[in-house]
Amino acid sequence: MDPTPTGTPRTGTITRPCVGVSGSGRPRLARHVRLTFCRTRQRQILQLPETVVVLNGSGAAILELCDGRHTVAEIVAELGARYRTVPDDEVRQFLTRLVARRWVELSDG
Amino acid sequence: MDSPFGLLAELTYRCPLACPYCSNPLNLAGYQDELTTDEWRRVLVEAGELGVLQCHLSGGEPLLRRDLVELVADAHDLGLYTNLITSALGLSRPRAEQLRAAGLDHVQISIQSDDPTVSDRIAGTPSFQRKIEAMGVVKELGWPLTMNVVLHRLNIDRVADVLELAEEVGADRVELANTQYYGWAWRNRDALLPSRAQLEAAEVVVRAARERLRDRMDVIYVLPDYYSRYPKPCMGGWASRQLTVTPNGDVLPCPAAQSLPLPRASVREDSLERIWAESPVMTAFRGTDWMPEPCRSCPRRELDFGGCRCQAFLLTGDAARTDPVCHLSPDHDLVARAVEAANADSRADDLPLVPRPHRVRRPARHPGGADRPAPGGERAG
Numbered sequence: 001m002d003p004t005p006t007g008t009p010r011t012g013t014i015t016r017p018c019v020g021v022s023g024s025g026r027p028r029l030a031r032h033v034r035l036t037f038c039r040t041r042q043r044q045i046l047q048l049p050e051t052v053v054v055l056n057g058s059g060a061a062i063l064e065l066c067d068g069r070h071t072v073a074e075i076v077a078e079l080g081a082r083y084r085t086v087p088d089d090e091v092r093q094f095l096t097r098l099v100a101r102r103w104v105e106l107s108d109g
Numbered sequence: 110m111d112s113p114f115g116l117l118a119e120l121t122y123r124c125p126l127a128c129p130y131c132s133n134p135l136n137l138a139g140y141q142d143e144l145t146t147d148e149w150r151r152v153l154v155e156a157g158e159l160g161v162l163q164c165h166l167s168g169g170e171p172l173l174r175r176d177l178v179e180l181v182a183d184a185h186d187l188g189l190y191t192n193l194i195t196s197a198l199g200l201s202r203p204r205a206e207q208l209r210a211a212g213l214d215h216v217q218i219s220i221q222s223d224d225p226t227v228s229d230r231i232a233g234t235p236s237f238q239r240k241i242e243a244m245g246v247v248k249e250l251g252w253p254l255t256m257n258v259v260l261h262r263l264n265i266d267r268v269a270d271v272l273e274l275a276e277e278v279g280a281d282r283v284e285l286a287n288t289q290y291y292g293w294a295w296r297n298r299d300a301l302l303p304s305r306a307q308l309e310a311a312e313v314v315v316r317a318a319r320e321r322l323r324d325r326m327d328v329i330y331v332l333p334d335y336y337s338r339y340p341k342p343c344m345g346g347w348a349s350r351q352l353t354v355t356p357n358g359d360v361l362p363c364p365a366a367q368s369l370p371l372p373r374a375s376v377r378e379d380s381l382e383r384i385w386a387e388s389p390v391m392t393a394f395r396g397t398d399w400m401p402e403p404c405r406s407c408p409r410r411e412l413d414f415g416g417c418r419c420q421a422f423l424l425t426g427d428a429a430r431t432d433p434v435c436h437l438s439p440d441h442d443l444v445a446r447a448v449e450a451a452n453a454d455s456r457a458d459d460l461p462l463v464p465r466p467h468r469v470r471r472p473a474r475h476p477g478g479a480d481r482p483a484p485g486g487e488r489a490g
Contacts, residue, residue, distance in 0.1 A: 032215055032253035032281075036188055040112050040160030047190035049215040049253060049282065052114045052162050102281075102327075 025106040028068035112160025122169040127233030127464035155381035157187040172199035185212030197243035217255040223274040255282040261301040287333035291365035300460035340416025340432035347394035365419040
């Protein structure tokens with residue numbers, strides 16, 4: 001095999017400019033991304049090529065709503081209702097980061 | 110002790126290619142008694158129970174296993190994210206469709222260069238055209254495609270063209286991995302190690318490409334650690350996040366660790382859970398207690414974990430020393446001398462390369478039976 005086992009040092013993370021997500025967009029997980037529950041860790045997990053992201057409660061709640069039906073505005077409202085301490089901006093910023101990494105796709109309207 | 114996130118399943122070390130930078134062990138013949146389908150199934154189940162979330166199917170060439178589709182289906186049913194790391198030889202359209210239906214999540218295809226002649230020469234067999242065709246099939250079937258390219262002295266000057274090819278084939282990710290010196294790459298190190306000027310030129314190209322392609326393609330660049338000031342955080346720490354199972358069932362923290370003088374642990378003799386928790390091969394360098402100076406008192410000890418144990422062993426003969434790549438290592442001159450030789454005006458232009466053997470023959474006796482190579486060759490698909 002190629003000597004590129006996972007866990008080798010990567011400089012793959014680059015900062016992308018933040019293009020805000022519009023409230024009417026409907027986010028959905030990209031095809032190569034899976035949201036799953038890990039019984040061993042008792043946490044929601046995002047599975048990607050060569051990466052695993054262990055999600056916190058609000059992160060998991062946002063991604064569960066990324067089903068291509070809910071709009072960004074609806075997700076923001078839902079999170080606001082569920083977690084009083086999560087400001088709207090944070091939900092949008094979280095989604096913006098995931099869209100920039102192409103883990104979440106956004107369809108308009 | 111945490112649960113591992115990833116399993117690197119090295120299904121076979123048989124391979125149609127003969128790349129001189131291969132990370133497989135030098136004693137390939139020692140791994141011919143491959144795990145059967147049922148043994149791999151048990152490994153996958155135990156890995157899932159242990160908390161593994163990702164299954165990287167690799168080799169050698171994993172497509173040479175006739176049971177690959179079954180194993181992918183099993184891993185998928187267990188909720189593992191499945192990733193095929195392949196030369197693409199044997200990835201015919203029907204085989205690809207079967208793998209897609211079995212739930213394979215992601216495909217990584219290697220090329221040896223963007224130039225067909227150079228690629229075939231490095232691979233030791235005509236393969237470039239088939240790889241490009243297979244990339245087309247991967248995209249057509251809707252998989253995310255990663256193009257893997259191992260960079261070294263003989264191809265790093267072409268990195269701009271490699272990136273252009275990645276764009277042409279529609280890769281979603283391209284992994285440009287500077288050679289890491291284990292296995293056959295260690296044997297061929299002096300021929301493969303690029304010069305500082307080559308690396309600097311490549312890094313300018315990679316930085317510009319990242320900027321230009323950032324909305325379309327992830328460009329991953331694995332650093333050339335011989336030229337780094339500090340060592341890599343190898344595997345995120347010894348036996349911390351990943352484990353490897355070799356074709357014959359040995360369990361290791363990483364694919365290179367077979368070179369270390371540690372007692373074997375095998376899935377044929379023990380459960381994955383017990384091996385992960387208790388076997389000396391896992392506990393030997395877990396955490397920071399094993400560390401010598403200068404690591405022990407170093408503020409970076411939790412950042413790079415002392416670097417790579419296998420590299421320390423290959424360079425110094427002692428796996429418990431600081432990775433000599435680190436400029437603070439008392440053995441750093443071992444790396445500095447190799448780098449100096451790679452940059453010397455007097456260096457010969459074409460040092461000899463030892464290709465890894467093309468095909469490791471499978472012995473006649475095989476417990477799986479059904480997985481026997483077809484008469485007249487071992488190319489799958």
